[in-house]
Amino acid sequence: MKLIVITTDSFFQDEAKAINTLFKEGLRVLHLRKPHSKQEALSLLLEQIKTQYLNRIVLHDHFELVNKYQLKGYHLNQRNNNPKEKHTDQTISRSCHRFEELQENDAYDYLFLSPIFNSLSKPGYKKAFTEEELLRAKKANWIHEKVYALGGITPSNCSLVQKYGFGGIAVLGYLWSNYKEDKDLSQLIHRFQKLQQIEEAL
Template identity: 50%
Template sequence: MGCNYFERWYGINDDSCGFGRIMRLIVITTERFFDREADAVCQLFENGLERLHLRKPCASIDETSRLIEQIDAAFHPKIVLHDHYELVNSFRLAGIHLNRRNHFGDQSSYEDKALTLSCSCHSFEEVAICPANLDYVFLSPVFDSISKAGYKQGFTAEQLSDARNRGMLNERVIALGGMTAESIPAIRVYGFGGVAVLGSLWAGFAADGNTGGLLERFGKLKTKCK
């Protein structure tokens, strides 16, 4: 555990305000499956996506397994599971993400797989008490959620600045909630290590299947993280 994949993704040039440092960009899947989802995911990987969080909270293990099987095996080491952790024994995946639905339990069956370990947090207090062996944590909702109606911004600018000044926001903390190409520059000044996107990337794609639009949105997000 704790293999610090992010340092191998990019050369980290840290500073107190986050300038001069590349922010990591993580994509989270939509909750529901949609037609040609595996094709869309593969195209994101082909265009530079380094980490995909596979989050399908209502999906069965068989449904989750089928989606992974449809994704080129070359990209499996970039996929993190939010559910059905036992699938790491069937596929060469990147890691496991802990959440309120699932806790890690017995780690012994996974320890030899060099997995990344991450979790979801919803307060600075939760970030502070996260185990040291976590590679990164999600903090949400930083801004109003795009994918979850009514899920409002959880922190003021003053609270974020204070957390940065106290060293609670750093390269291990990933901002989630309302992440868009327009909001990413505001996130950078608080010292976050990266952003996780869902609604701003996938919005409308399940309905129109416009891959060009999807890749254009991804490109803008990636550019803002540089």
């Protein structure tokens, strides 16, 4: 099972240090999502990421920065649904919130489906699908290895994610919620390593 980490939607102090640390620990793909940011602020964060890690970063906004910094790719959403001058080695992914959207997958390297569980980063944002619906979607091959589960993902529910047929997990709240408050880098690494163990085991 593959692992993707998504950033918080707002900047916080020493964020680049935390991101560089996760890359050093073995993070393969980071989705940089700052929906309310200005391009200058996003550039400032990217300037603080070590050069050897930039090709592991996917952007959700300000797509003109993808080629400027030689990033990994583009993530499409309602705000931004058209990549800028995609190169052949760059990825395109997309956010989905309905099963019908998963069927339009030929143009994408992978898709996010959310929320699978109650969100940890957005209080009150409840899961959108029942277990029966998810299992039917798996049987219909709407959920498959190119689809990543997003929303409320923790180590304790990853076995369910596998049961539903997802090829990976996209994690936000479990990793970042406590870190934004306590800035405990060792605990951030510990949580990430637990996710890595699951990535390797499932």
